[in-house]
Amino acid sequence: MKKYGWGLLLIGIAGCSGPPALPNGAMALPEPRHARAEIAAPEDPKGVGLPIASGSIKKSGGPQEPNVTVGPGWSDRDRKDMDALVRAAITEMTSDAFRDNARQLPAKYSKIWLTGALGYDSGERVAAIVSPGEASMSYVEALVIPWRSGWASTRMERDGKLRIRLRRSLLDRWRSANPVVKACAINTMAHEISHTISRDPHRYLPAFTDTGDANADARNGVVASYFVGDLALCTALVRSGRIGPQDVAQCVPVWYEPGGLQSGRCYAFGPDDAVKWPKGRTDR
Structure with a gap:
């Protein structure tokens, strides 16, 4: 496992194989395909993560909520919309509905991969860590900045600050009139925000990694960082009606496969389609 000098890189891997078709027959821009990145995970032989800058964790004396702000590099319009997307993702992740939905999922979600140090736990436990955040965990302050060479990543830098890098085209999803496409933007944002939770207030030891430090069983099951995004997406769809x-329970399994987020499915559902996979007509 390689340890990079510039920090810890956690990348969500796009799972689509080509441009997804829009309902009108047009083609949407695909998410960039990423080769699997080696992850300099905190579960390295020394078990030590990168230092967190002083002041990057709020001292609330109890459970914390995500601490994410939009940084430089965005146009005025993009900054406004990105801030709205951040707020929407946090709203879903910290809602009572998010926790309630996690409790009502089937048995498959009783075994979810968190990270090498924590192993497996239940969806209910994952939701408890995220929303509003356990006192034993810490939300690290993060800045959202544009990323031109990839889709989405969360990285601890040498200065001890977390940056969430996002491709501008994520905002195309957020601005969509299709509630499923819009909720897919919430999925990506919630996934990245889940990486801002640290098990230690002084060194960045993520509560959730992706699958770089996971075994095959974990990758083929349910992974917490993707679960957070998927549950936030489906919770948002309930909120929107x-x-x-x-x-x-049938919405959450739509979005994750071992390769990552199945982003092509964001465009697969017409207004009368049930949000489930394989697709089917709704009787509602």
Whole structure:
């Protein structure tokens, strides 16, 4: 496992194989395909993560919420919309509905991969860590900046600061009139925000990694960072009225496969389609 001098890189891997078709027959821009990145995970032989800058963790004396702001490099319009997307993702992740939905999922979600140090736990436990955040964990302050060479990543830099790098085209999803496409933007943002939770207040030891330090069983099961994004997406769809609370259990499995987020499916559902996979018509 390589340890890079510039910090810790956690990358969400796009799972689509080509440009997804839009309902009108047009082609959407695909997410960039990423080769699997080696992850300099905190579960390295020394077990020590990178230092967190002083003041990057709020001292609330109890559970914390995500601490994410939009940084430089955005146009005025993009900054406004990115801030709205950040707020929407945090709203879903910290909602009572998010925790309630996690409790109501089937047995498959009783075994979710968190990270090498924590191993497996339940979806209910993952939701408890995220929303509003356990006192034993710390949300590290993060800055959202544009990323031209990739889709989405969260990285601890040499200065002890976390940056969430996002491709500008994520905002095309956020601005969509299609509630499923819009919720897919929330999925990506919530996934990245989940990487801002540290097990240690002084060194960056993520509560959730992706699958770079996971075994094959973990990769083929449910991975916490993707689960957070998927559950936030489906919780947002309930909030918008696109699906009902009873539909969350069939919505969550739509989005993750061992390769990562199945982003092509964001464009697969017409207004009368149930949000489930394989697709089917809704009787609602």
